[in-house]
Amino acid sequence: MKADQQLSLVERRAVTVLWHNAHQQKIKKGKVYTIPVSDLAAQGYNASSSEMKQVLERLQKTLVVMYNPATDTRVSTQLLSSTIEKGVSKRNGVLEYRFTDEMFEFIKDSEIWGSIEIPVLMHLSSKYAISLYEQASQWVKLRYKHNEEMPIDEFRRIIAIEEKKYPAFGSLNKHVIKKAVSEINALADFNIQIMPIKTGKKVTHVNIFWHEKSIDEKKSAYQELSRHKSGRKARIAGAVETVEPVAELSKSQMPILEDYS
Numbered sequence: 001m002k003a004d005q006q007l008s009l010v011e012r013r014a015v016t017v018l019w020h021n022a023h024q025q026k027i028k029k030g031k032v033y034t035i036p037v038s039d040l041a042a043q044g045y046n047a048s049s050s051e052m053k054q055v056l057e058r059l060q061k062t063l064v065v066m067y068n069p070a071t072d073t074r075v076s077t078q079l080l081s082s083t084i085e086k087g088v089s090k091r092n093g094v095l096e097y098r099f100t101d102e103m104f105e106f107i108k109d110s111e112i113w114g115s116i117e118i119p120v121l122m123h124l125s126s127k128y129a130i131s132l133y134e135q136a137s138q139w140v141k142l143r144y145k146h147n148e149e150m151p152i153d154e155f156r157r158i159i160a161i162e163e164k165k166y167p168a169f170g171s172l173n174k175h176v177i178k179k180a181v182s183e184i185n186a187l188a189d190f191n192i193q194i195m196p197i198k199t200g201k202k203v204t205h206v207n208i209f210w211h212e213k214s215i216d217e218k219k220s221a222y223q224e225l226s227r228h229k230s231g232r233k234a235r236i237a238g239a240v241e242t243v244e245p246v247a248e249l250s251k252s253q254m255p256i257l258e259d260y261s
Contacts, residue, residue: 007062007160009126011059014059019107027107030101030104032096037094040095053085056083056095060081061078062079063077063079066106077100078100080097117189121133124180125183126180128160129183132181133184135158135159139208140211146209147208147210148207149206150205152206155206161176173196177194186235189221191211192210193209224236
């Protein structure tokens with residue numbers, strides 16, 4: 001699945017909330033879902049402002065292309081279909097919305113929505129952190145798997161890095177990976193670590209490790225979620241110790257690590 005344009009942080013949060021809300025109401029083809037406008041306004045803007053209307057319009061104008069390699073079929077559809085806003089100028093306003101039939105086919109069987117914690121998602125400060133959190137939320141539920149190795153291009157696609165942005169791994173690591181991992185480790189109920197893998201002198205793959213937090217660690221994450229975001233960056237910097245790759249692995253070293261695991 002690939003969108004024809006990049007979504008902002010607010011738009012990324014909004015579409016995830018809409019999808020999550022739809023699954024809670026038992027997603028069905030052609031069904032109209034409802035959500036309090038206040039739930040969408042949790043991004044930090046007023047529920048009756050024009051910004052929410054702009055967010056919904058942008059989601060409706062975003063084209064999503066889905067490719068199925070099994071059938072060699074490509075489908076294009078809207079990210080969000082029709083919407084009806086009722087009482088949006090009031091505190092108890094409600095939004096009615098639906099998805100196209102093609103979009104329904106894509107999201108109907110996804111198991112991610114039972115894993116995502118909306119409060120965590122709303123506290124993440126970048127769209128890259130949201131993308132990484134959503135992906136890791138699927139992995140962390142796997143019983144017998146604790147890491148995932150992938151080409152760097154695939155990793156960039158998963159976390160929605162713009163095509164020409166941060167082309168070198170050093171800049172990608174500094175401006176995106178470290179910050180996203182730090183936030184996730186501070187707020188989620190699991191920890192992740194991302195280690196670069198070199199082929200020759202170039203980083204060609206990353207290995208992503210994850211594990212569920214202990215009870216005490218989960219309590220600390222919950223406490224951080226309950227605190228005001230002011231000063232959070234400094235608190236995270238002082239509390240998170242394993243956010244940076246401790247080493248770079250070459251492809252020839254990977255079998256040793258796998259044996260150790």
